[in-house]
Amino acid sequence: MKFSGRTDWPRVRNRLTQILESKKKSGAPLIDLTESNPTRCGFGYLTPELLKPLSDPGNLAYEPDPHGLRKAREEICGYYSEKGVSLHADQIFLTAGTGEAYAFLFRLLCDPGDPVLLPRPGYPLLDYLADLNDVKPVFYDLSYQDAWRMDEKSFPKHFFKTKAVLVVNPNNPTGNYVTREESAFISGVCLKNQCAVISDEVFFDFSWEGSNQERKSFAGCADALSFTLGGLSKFLGLPQMKLGWIVVNGPRKEKEEAIQRLEIIADTYLSVNTPVQNALPVWFQNYKGIIREIRERCLQNRRFLTQALEAAKPVRLLGGEGGWYAMLSLGGFVSDGSLAVRLLEEYNVLLHPGYFFNTGSGREIVLGLLSPAPVFREGVERLLKCLHF
Ligand SMILES: Cc1ncc(COP(=O)(O)O)c(C=O)c1O
Known part of the structure; x- marks a missing residue:
């Protein structure tokens, strides 16, 4: 074979x-x-209480929606609204974890062999996700001063066919959030080169003391086409529940087209299970x-x-x-x-x-x-x- x-x-x-x-x-x-x-x-926090909503009789119904169940998405909108980011539930897609969200986005944005830019040092699973989705990982560097920061000089001069710049906010394992200047740089680079920002924010809520670095989610970024990822594995410390999400934002026309195409991708799999989606509003009460x-x-x-x-x-x-x-x-x-x-x-x-x-x-x-x-x-x-x- x-x-x-x-x-x-x-x-x-x-x-x-x-x-x-x-x-x-x-x-x-x-x-x-x-x-x-x-x-x-x-x-x-890991008590049997957490499992109660999973026995809701409503879980016997199957009403699939390519975006995921609306009440779960509305809860996620509520979470972002507390951060000052106003979203509509139609901008959200639920996935079976962040790994699947990456796969959907690489499939949405890239043809086989197209480059995507990834941070280095960075989370090793990203290389595998790139391989599995036939995209070419190309790295930009973070360099260390008193914290790790993007080395703008390490970005390619020509973005020929590059479809996405990935940021991890804060980055695993270096712990740096994307600064205001870096965020403007990334949006600018993506706008100029017609590529999208993918911001992995699974660790966003776990800031350390003493850091006065301003934290800004890309979920509200509408300058360039942007996809912001989050999920229960880190946010609620529940990796076994396998639920992640994508927030789509950007200039109106591009955003709408991205949403329509993602609907077809997500509809092909419908991989998020109903009980976890139904439980999400209960679990969010204690996030x-x-x-x-x-x-x-x-x-x-x-x-x-x-x-x-x-x-x-x-x-x-x-x-x-x-x-x-x-x-x-x-x-x-x-x-x-x-x-x-x-x-x-x-x-x-x-x-x-x-x-x-x-x-x-x-x-x-x-x-x-x-x-x-x-x-x-x-x-x-x-x-x-x-x-x-
Ligand atoms: C930066 C980052 N993104 C995504 C993931 C995977 O998240 P999930 O469990 O939602 O697939 C991890 C797991 O450690 C991670 O470190």
Whole structure:
């Protein structure tokens, strides 16, 4: 069988994965500092109460709508209206998670081989989504000053056939929100080159303290054609419910055409299940409480990290403004890959080497901030021991 070229990814397990597999097999007690699944992190909001709306008898009816059920979309409009963004429910499409939203948008905007611009460092799943949808990932860089910022010089001079510029707001794993200047730059570039902005805002509500960076959603961006993504996996800490959304905005004619075409794409799959759509208005009633709990965990772990790294120069915590991750610079001390291997082999702690996110320097590591504080602390203490502090 000759399988498709688009799935010709290297399938050999790297050293880190091999060690992880053998540790798991031997039953070694691991500390997972890559944890990003909130359902494994002992949060109080995960109570059986959450499941109550799923047994609503209304779930026995099937009334499909390519946009998703109106009452769920109206709830999402309400959420944006609290942020000062006024939307109509027809501008919203529900999807079975953000991954599917990306697939719909790449299919909407691109012919096979068309380039899309992605941030680097960035979330590795985006490369796979690009491959799977036959679009060509081309990277623009974020560079670090006191936080990560878009390097405008790294954008291509000619956008020949480029159909979309992707921003992650705030970016995973670097934690930078799109600044006002960057937002104007992106809209300008997209208008000039007739391409669309895709803004992934799944972490939008998880800002960190001390950051006075203004946060602005692209959902209200009508200068250029824009698609803003959100979803329950991060926003409500419910990845198992598989519900994401796309907000379509932009100049009237383009926006309307995009909506009509997306209706046909979404109608072809109708993949979002009814019970979760019906439950969304109930779950949204407590969204602030859930965000508060997850955000507080991230802040607590980040505070600990700041203190713990005070005496660990040249290792330092890199600045950012929000999200579920912390990025550390190793300052030339040791490479990201060899540290990750040694830490797992000798200290039973798993973290992400920066190369996983395309950092390119080999000098950064990434920790997830969701673990319960005692687990996170123990992991960081072992990391410092491994670095000889
Ligand atoms: C930036 C970003 N976008 C999207 C996703 C995936 O979200 P979903 O679970 O809605 O598919 C993730 C998951 O970690 C992410 O980090």
